[in-house]
Amino acid sequence: MSLAASVASREARLPAIVVIMVALILSAALSFSRAEIVWRTGAFFDSDDAMRAAQLRDFLSGQSWFDLTAHRLDPPSGLPMHWSRIVDVPLAGLDLFFSKFLAPEYAERATRLVFPFALLAALFAVAGWLGRILSSAAAGLAAIWLVMLSGAMFLQFAPGRIDHHAPQIVTLALAFGFFLQGLDPKGAWRLAAAAALMALSFAISLENLPFFVVLIAALPTLFIIDGARAPLLWFSAGALAAFPSLYAAINPRAAWFASACDAFSFVHLAALFAGALSLGAVALLAPRLATIRARIFAVGAAGAATGATVLLIAPRCIGDPLGGLDPLLRDLWLSHVVEAKPLFSLYATAPGMVVATAAPVALGLAAALGFALKTEGVVRRRWLLAAAVIAIGFAAGLWQIRVFTSVTPLAMIPLAVAIVALVERLDVGRALRVALAAAIAMFLSPIGLAVALPSKDDPDTVAERACLSPEVFAPLASLPASRVAGSFDLGSHLLAHTPHSVFAAPYHRDNRGNRIVADAFTAAPEQAEAILRNAGADLVVWCARAKQPSSLVTAAPNGLAAMLARGEAPAWLDRKSAPGASLLVFALRPVK
Incomplete structure (x- = not known):
């Protein structure tokens, strides 16, 4: 590269770096109050973060890489978690680094602040990259700004957030970008990188599966249309190398042939391997598949081989991965988890939040479809793929609201491109166009709509x-380490803040x-006593500050939970908490 070209390249990158820095500064300012609480108190704002911290401490204390058992959950045997250690690697590295000059509790807090902030910076950088892939450098800058306005710093990238969701969002965006680039025959090799990122994502958790199904399905669909085999070959090669490697990295040899529907297990590896091998074979046979009918038959056979693999190994995994959840627990716990609810189930109580969540994604989807209609060739294919990925995310978000945290950053990219295209039509100066683009983005963004359509805080x-x-x-x-019976939402926090075990x-x-x-x-108090003593419980805890009845209370108005909620306690419980305490603590009295 010549000196002039090098200088030009640096100048082209400089605005993106500036916009990313501004976005990070604004994000830090908007989320500073939460960051201050995390640093000052070590508070956890989400159960998964508390659970991740408890497991990270166990890992740093010497628990095996392959031992994912939360030994203080569900005593006496402990509970094998469906997470992997992948996210623990950067967390452990940061914790060990900060431990060199900070006390252990502050090293963990520093880790919990730096980790999501670094991932937020990565998300902004990837957003700019996606904008350039789909349109131009100007669209990339607008994409960074719009992704910042999506409110990521309040959600999965919030200070203190150390669970796997933020890494998965960044991994999804990266895989999506490489896939878009790989649609150009000259850059088909990038599909191998996309496959490797998918494997990494699977090794973390399965939450990106719906998006990846759409991406992978695009390759044989395009092969049917034009017969180009290079994309299939590159993706198959990357998948056949990456998926088994990462599978072996997170699963002990004794569990290689065990199947679980909620984590990357043998059924998933076998199906992915069969699919990748079949698509590779289809690509190699491409010269003999001269007609669309022949290619449809070949691709159909590859799909059948993939589906048959799942049916033969673990047919139960076709459907809800949480199908094994006890029906009573689904009713008392899961149905009350906000992030697992359908979006429009919240409209009656939080209409502003529903609109601010759904409308920007819908606009992004409409923009992607609009550009697909106006373009052709590789560009059209990229926009169609973007629309398909956003559509599946929007549909899944209507089913479970948490999916919107993954699809919203992707939807902001076509929306940013549309905004830039709109203002570039105006016969005004560059500075005014930039100001107008920023203002329109603010008005259409999740943050802008949330400000314009505020919802009341839930007092509970x-x-x-x-x-x-x-x-x-x-x-x-x-208190001495004991076995604690408390409500579902208290469990992870008890593990993170106390030495006790929880059921x-x-x-x-x-x-x-x-x-x-x-x-x-x-249960009635006398029956509850027998249940808890048989389980070996030592302590009972209850939140005394809830303003709305717990599902445990409404399900049994005469049960133990209802009694505790009234401020009463049976004779077999000895109160240990101080009067007026937010958290009521009781010890089971010794049996005479």
Whole structure:
């Protein structure tokens, strides 16, 4: 590269760096109050973050890479989690680094602040890259700004957020970008990189599966249309190398042939391997597949081989991955988890939030479809693929609202391109166009709509936070390590803030422990005593600050939970918490 070209390249990158820095500064300012709480108190704002911290501590204390058992959850045997150690690697590295000059608790807090902020920077950078792939450098800058306005710093990238969702969002965006580039025959090799990123994502969790199904399905669809085999070959080669490698990296040899529907297991590896091998074979046979009918037959056979693999190994995995959840727990716990609810189920109580969540994604989808109609060739294919990915995310988000945190950054890219295309038609100066683009983006963004259409705070959510603050757990943490029966949402925080073991926590694999708590808290007090003593419980805890009845209370108005909610306690419980405490703590009295 010549000196002039090098200087030009640096100048082209400089605005993107500036916009990313501005976006990061604004994000830090908007989320500063939460960051301050994390640094000052070590508070967790989400159960998954508390659980991840507990598992990270176990890992740093010497627990095996392959041992994913939460040994203090569902005692005495512990609960094997459906997470992998992949996300623990950067977390452990940061914690060990900060431990060189900070006390252990502050090293963890610094890790919890740096980790999501670094991923937020990566998300902004990838957004700019996607904007350039789909349109231009100007669209890339607008995409960074619009993704910042999507409110990522308040959601999966919020200070203190160390669960796997933010890494998965960044991984999805990266894989999407390489896929878009790989649609150009000259850049088909990038599909191998996309396959490797998909494998990494699967090794973390399966939450990106719907998006990846759309991306992978695009390749044989395009092969049917034009017969180009290079994309199939590159993707198959990348998949056949990456998926088995990462599978072996996260699963012990003894579990290589075990299948679980909620984590990357043998059924998924076998199906992916069969699919990749079949698509590779189709690509090699491409010269003999001269007609569309022949290509349809070949692709259909490859799809049948993939589906048959799942049916032969674990047909139960076709459908809801949480199908094994106890029906009572689904009713008492999962159906009340906001992020797992359908979006429009929240419209009656939070219409502004529903509109601010759905409208920008719908606009992004409309923009992608509009550009697909106006373009042709590789560009049209990229826009069609973008529209398909956003559409599946929008549909899945209507089913479970949490999917919107993954699809919204992707939807902001075509929306940014549309905004730039609109203002570039105006006969005004560059500065005014930039100002207009920023203003329009603000008006159409999730943050802008949330400000314009505010929703009332849920009083029960505010009250519940009072029962999850670190200082609330301090008196309980001073008691000898015991087995605790508490509500589902308290479980992870008890693990993170105290030395105790817990029966219940908001995890679908914890059927036994959660059922013990559900049965005990909905039973009559005398029956609850027998259930808890048989389980070996030592302590019972209850949040005294909830303003709305717990599902455990409404399900059994005469049960133990209802009694505790009234401020009463049976004779077999000895109160250990101070009067007026947010968290009520009781010990089971010794049997005489």
